[in-house]
Amino acid sequence: MCGIVGYVGDNEATQFLLDGLAKLEYRGYDSAGIAVGENGTIRVEKSVGRLSALRDKIAGNEPHGHIGIGHTRWATHGRPSDLNAHPHTDCSGDFAVVHNGIIENYLSLKEELIEKGHQFRSETDTEVVAHLLEEVYEGDFEAAVREVLRRIEGSYSLVFMSRRDPDTLICTKQDNPLVIGLGDGENFIASDIPAIINRTRRTYILNDGELAVVKKDSVWITNRSGEPVTKKVFEVKWNAEAAEKGGYEHFMLKEIYEQPKAVRATISPRMAKDGRSVAMDDLGWSKEFLSSIHKIDIVACGTAYHAGLVAKYYIEKLVRIPVECDIASEYRYRDPIVDEHTMIIVFSQSGETSDTLAALKEAKRRGAKSLAITNVVGSSIARESDQVIYTWAGPEIAVASTKAYTTQLILAFMLSLYMAQILETQTEARIAELCSALQRLPGQVGETIEDVEPIKTFAKKYGFNEDVFYIGRSLDYDVSLEGALKLKEVSYIHAEAYAAGELKHGTLALIVEGVPVIAIATQKSVYEKTLSNIKEVKARDAVVIGIAAEGDNELEKYVDHVIKVPVTDELLIPVLAVVPLQLIAYYAAITRGCDVDKPRNLAKSVTVE
Ligand code: M6R
Helix, strand or coil: CCEEEEEEECCCHHHHHHHHHHHHHHHCCCEEEEEEEECCEEEEEEEECCHHHHHHHHCCCCCCCCEEEEEEECCCCCCCCCCCCCCEECCCCCEEEEEEEEECCHHHHHHHHHHCCCCCCCCCCCHHHHHHHHHHCCCCHHHHHHHHHHHCCEEEEEEEEECCEEEEEEEEEEECCCEEEECCCEEEEECCHHHCCCCCCEEEECCCCCEEEEECCEEEEECCCCCECCCCCEECCCCHHHHCCCCCCCHHHHHHHCHHHHHHHHHHHHECCCCCCECCHHHCCCHHHHHCCCEEEEEECHHHHHHHHHHHHHHHHHHCCCEEEEEHHHHCCCCCCCCCCEEEEEEECCCCCHHHHHHHHHHHHCCCEEEEEECCCCCHHHHHCCEEEECCCCCCCCCCCCHHHHHHHHHHHHHHHHHHHHHCCCCHHHHHHHHHHHHHHHHHHHHHCCCCHHHHHHHHHHCCCCEEEEEECCHHHHHHHHHHHHHHHHHCCEEEEEEHHHHHHCHHHHCCCCCEEEEECCCHHHHHHHHHHHHHHHHCCCEEEEEEECCCCCHHHCCCEEEEECCCCCCCHHHHHHHHHHHHHHHHHHHCCCCCCCCCCCCCCCCCC
């Protein structure tokens, strides 16, 4: 999981490479490097640490040239170090390569190349690619790259440069993303659009197996067999500022505040004109089709998995089709029972998560129908799935997912309503009631972020505790899981979410005087039960922060602090209840001085297994 860029054109390559990498640091940031064609050689500069370390290293002595490649790394093979940073070169220094992904057969290739006399400098899998290119090169750059691709196995997006073809970059991809930006007298290559959006909005999105020969005034794309591919230009519609911080201290905070807008943008285009039903007719589902689906498997990772748990609840409650919700890295290896009567629904903000993509492919291979819910148009998961619905959350840059989660909940809910409409499992009146609640939601999300002062106060007071527990039942438990993950990943506080009813089966032993417990109690059907669990932890002198709906005057009698969220149908409360939990995580991280947008050891998009 890394970010890669390439430039060829009339301007200085270094400028674009560094600016582009800055926009891709969300993909990894433990080391960075660039290779630039300078005076007939390839000059490579790299440094362990953030991109700023590389900038400092080359300040005043930047490489000058009109062609180059760059990389920001998230280590897989070999620890973060100057030597393991990309670009990697061959023995002669004639070739340089940047790579995102994993070369699975690198060890056998490395042994073979060492026997032939190649000298390796790094512990990475990627370096074999540079040496292999040197080994097979017979005067034709493209032919040599094709030969390399025939020999390597694994997932990759790759950009190659050659000292002997000083005006040409070659790039290709398999299971990892790559876009080409089309400029005027210059062309760009990047893992993701934010890297090029300040230079051009006209792009080609490469598909697996495609290879592009990129020069300053031409892009020639062929498929695996070398046949030309005619591609449509994909015009990027995003606003450049949308990918920037827009005045907020961190992307995470900005994205929390963008939720009312993101939720509205996700709901509006799918609401029928009279506001009484959901219009997702693009899916083209019929009663006959849905009746042929006997089981739904929801598969995802991390926050997207937590959204999947809520989706399971919605579908089972509103549509009465059995749903299993699985973590993608488990699903793909557990020999799931899947046939043509199964539908797999994958949730993924990035649309690039390797385990989710593999799980999707596996379910399809076994005959399942597939649907992806993702935020990134044209992403690998969007393209692999039979059908796709997009969360219109806009670019999510912070590693901690916030607006992607709330918009995933919205789509899960709307999809369930749409299925209920087709299968007639809910009355028209109930659907209209839920649609009306849905349309009030963007404003209500806005209300949850109006007054954050109490949350800042808790964060200051409890931000230095070592452990925090989250409890809830039913949908409140699903939200607890997401609250705990947020706190862990940005503040490094040990946080655990428990189904409140499970406490007494072991975890209660950890509840001692002063331990903060965040109790979510918004679901009427289990409210009294949750209250009993709150009393259990209070009896052990825990400090309890309750999350309740407005109008609940009971909870405050039993807890130390209460945060109230607006009243809505209890099915939709997770969209509101999660917001204070996101803010608690954010302000706890600030209290502890953590790097909120770039938590240690993590990256935004996990494109390796
Ligand atoms: O891009 P995806 O939604 O597939 O990513 C899945 C997880 O890696 C992601 O949700 C991760 O858990 C977030 N960092 C959580 O905030």
